[in-house]
Amino acid sequence: MAMFKRSIDFMGIRNYAFGFSGFLIIACLALVAVRGLNFGLDFSGGTVVELSFERPVAADDIRSRLDACGFHGAVVQTLGNETDVLVRMPPQDAAAKLEVEKGPCQLSAASAEVAAAVNDPAADNLGHTVAERLRSSVSQPFTVKRNEFVGPAVGEELREQGGLALLAALGLVLVYVLVRYNIKLAIGSIVALIHDPVVTLGAFALFQWEFDLSVLAAILALIGYSINDSIVVADRIRENFRNIRRGTPAEVVNISINQTLDRTVMTSFTTLLTMLALLFFGGSVVQGFAMAMVIGIIVGTYSSIYVSATFALILGMKREDLLEVQKEVFDDGRP
C-alpha cells in the first residue's frame, strides 16, 4: 500500500509562514542579547560542586547557609530527585576568603590539617572548601559527587572558539551548497540554516537552561542535520523543474515538498525518538544536549519545509535557474 498522494498547499500560506519565521528569528536574537545565555561551567569559569544528601533539601536553605558561612553569590539548584544539589560559585577574591575563614563555619580538625598541607594558593579548591565548611552548618551528612573548577581564562577561550566554530560551520556549509546548487536555493538553505540554531539559542535564553559545551556540540550537529533536510528538498525541486513542464515555480516547489514530506517527517521522527530517549533516560549531564537536539529537530523540520524554498521563491527562483546548472552537469538525465 503506497502512501496516498498528499497534496497540501504548503506554499499557499508561505508569506504568513515567512513573516512568522522572520519574527521568530528577531525575537530569539533579542532574547539572547537581552536575557543572555546561562553559560555553563565550561564557558563561564568558576566552580561547580554536586552534593548528595540522604534526605531532600531545599535549595534556598542551602543558599542561605552558604551566605551565612561567607560564600556569597552562590547559585544553588536541586537536581531531579531533590536530594542532590548543584552549587555554582564564582571565583573568590582575597577579602571574601578572609571573611569565610573568620566566619561561623569552621572546618573539622581533619579537614583543617589537609587544608594547611595544601599550601598552593593559586590552586585552592573552592568546591572542596565550600563542601567542607558546609558540613559544620548542615545537620545531615552528604557526599561530594563531583567537583569541577574551570579557570576564567580557559572559559573565555572556549567561548571564542565556540563562536568561531559556529561561523566556520555555517561558512563551509554555505560554500558546499553554493557549489552543488544554484545561488538562490543556496541562499534559501543558508537562511534556514541560520534559522535553526538561532531559534534553539533563543529557547535556551528564554528558559535559561544551562548552555555548556555539549549544547554547543548539539547546535553544530543541528547545522549538519538541518542542511540534510534542505538538500533533500532541493534535490527534489531540481528534479521536478526538469520533469514537470507546466506550473509556476511555486506549484513545482509545492509538489516537491509534498513528495519529500514522508521522508522528512520519518527521519525527523526517528531522530527525535532517540533524542527523547536521551532526554528522559540519559541523566543530567547530557540533558542539555538532548534538549537542544529535540528543539532543533522540531524547528529544523519546519524550516526545511518553509524557510529554504520560500526564500528562494522570494528571490524569484525560476525553472531556468536550475536547468542552467543542470546543463553543466548533464550526463544521462538522471541525478
Next chain:
Amino acid sequence: MRNPGAPGAATGAPGRTRPLNTYAGWQYILILLVVLVSAVYALPNLFPPDHAVQLSPASPDAALDPRVLERAKAVLAAEKIEYFGEAVKGRAAILRVPNATAQLKAQRALAQALRSADGTDSYVVALNMAPSTPAWLAAIGGQPMKYGLDLSGGVHFLLEVDMKTAMQSLLSSQSVQMRQVMRENRVRYSSRPMGTDRVEFAFPDDGMRAKARGLLAKQFVDFNIQDVAGVDGPMLRLTLREQAIKERQTYAVEQNLQSLRNRVNELGVSEPLVQRLGADRIAVDLPGLQDSAYAKQILGKIANLEFRLVAGAEVPASDTEVYDYNGVQQPLLRSNIVTGNNVTDARPSQDPQTNEPEVSISLDGDGGRHMYEATKDNIGRPMAILYIERQTRTVTRTVGGKQVEEQQRFDVKRLISVATIQAALGSSFRITGLSIGEARELSLLLRSGALAAPMYIVEERTVGASLGEENVRQGVTAGVIGTLLVAACMILNYRLLGLLSVLALMANIMMLLALMSMVGVTLTLPGIAAIALTIGMAVDANVLIFCRIREELEERSPTLAIHAGFDRAFITITDSNLTTFIIAAILFLIGSGPIKGFAVVLSIGLATSVFTAVLVTRALVNLVYGGRNVTKVSV
C-alpha cells in the same frame, strides 16, 4: 550519473550477465564477513574490566615478595571486602573487587596495613581496572572500549605553564652572560633596564657598538640584534628569535611534563594520562582517584636543590651540616649559594678538548651573581650540590579520642655531587670528572629539582566513581530505548523492508562499537550521545531509499522499482552525510577532550551508517527479492 555503489547497474548495457537486484556470491560473503568480524570485535564490550587493586614494590629495583599477596588477602578478609581473581603479573600482584566502593575501601585498608613502622610506603597500592576479556578474544586483539573520566570517575587537572616567567628567567641569565662577554673583551657599555622580551645596551660610540655587535652576534645566535639610536648614545637591542622562543617554550613544557610523569607514578593510579595540550598546557587524568587534594600535594613542586660550599677545618661544627657522599663525610656550610630556583638548565655534554663527559649547568641572573661572589675567593675548595626530595608519609594520630589519618611531609636530603671549584664561576659552568652514566644521572636530577617554569592549575574536575557508574547505566539505557523505538517505527512504517533495515541498523551499531574498540577511542558521555544521534540518523538513508521505492512502484515493476530506488537515493545520501561530516571535522578541530570524542564517534558512525544502509540493506533486500519475478514488495 552512474551509481558507483551498485554493481551491474547499467540498465540494458550489453554484456551484463547478472539479473537486477542481485549481488555476486563473493559480494554477499564479503559483506557477511565484515559483519561477523565486527561482531567479534564488539564482543569484548560485554566483558567490562573489573575494579582491582594492584600491589607493587615502591622502589623500582625490589622484587615482589610472594607473601605480600597472602597478607593482602588476609587484610581484605578482615575488613570483609570481597575479592576474587587474584593474580601475579611480573612485579605486581592484582586482586579484583566487585565495585568502585569496595576498590577504594580496599586501597585504603591495604595501604595502611602494608605501611612500614616508620610510616614510609614500601608498597604502592594502586587503583586498577583489570581486563576481563576472555583469553581467545584478547589474543586476536579484542579489547573493550576505554572509559573517559566522566564514566570511570577520577580526577582531571589542566595545568598551564607560566611561559612569561620562563622567558624572563632565560632573558636575565642570557643578559648576565652577555655582560660577562663584553667585560672580558673590554667593551665599554652601560646597561639599560631589561624589557619583557628584549635586552638593551648603550655604548659610548659607534665603534664600540660595532665591536660589541660582532662579539654578541657570534656567541648569542638565538638573538636578533638591531642598531638603535638611543638617548644616551648608540644602542644595541637584542630580541629573542621566534625560533628560540618556541624552542624554549617546548623545552619548558617537556621538562615539566617529564617531572609530572615521574610524580604521577607515586599517586597510586595505574593508568594515568599526562599529555601536552597545545603550546603551554598539560592535561593530567587520574582515573579512579577521588582525593584531588592529595593529588595536588604530590604534583606540586617536591624536589629542590641547594648548592653549598664544603666547610674547611677552621669552621666550627655548629655552623656545618654533615652529609655522606660515597662513604666520605662532608661537612657543608649551612648557607646556600644558590638553590634549584636559580637553575635554568643542566645538560650532559663533552669537554671539547678532552672529550670527557661533563654536566653543563646554567643559572639565572641572580644565581650567576651569587655563584660568582661565592666562588671567586674559594678557588680550590669543593662545592657540593644537595638534592632535597619532599616525601609524604601517612601517620595515624589520636585527636579528641578519634583515630585520624594525616599526611606528613618531610624532606630527604642527599648529596649528589661534590666537585672542586677550578675558577670563579658565573651563571654557566661545568662539572667534570664524571662517567657518562653519572653525567646523565646528575643532569636528570638537577633538572627534576628545578621546574623549568612554574605551573598553575587552570582547570580541575573530580567525578565520583558512583556518578561514573550511574552515567554509564543511564547512557546505555537511553541508547537501548532509543534503538528499540526507532526499530518499532521502521517496522511499522515500512514492514518487511523496514525489518531488513532494522537488521542493518544492528549491524551498524556493532560495526561502530567494534571500530571504537579496535581503534581505542575513549568513550565519554558525549560519545554515547553521539551514538544515539548516529542511530537516529542512520535510518535516514534507508528512509530515503524506501520512499523512493514506494514512488517508483507507482510507475514501474517491483523489480525495477527496487533497483531505481537504491540508485537514485545514493546521491542524496552522499550529500547529506558529507555535510554532517564537515560539521564533525570542525568539532574535532576546535573541541577538546569529550567534544573531540563526540566528533570522532560521529564520524565513525557516519561511515558505518553509509556502509550498512547502502550495502548491507541492499544485500538483504537482494536476498529476499532479487533474481526472481517479484509481484509485490512489502514496503
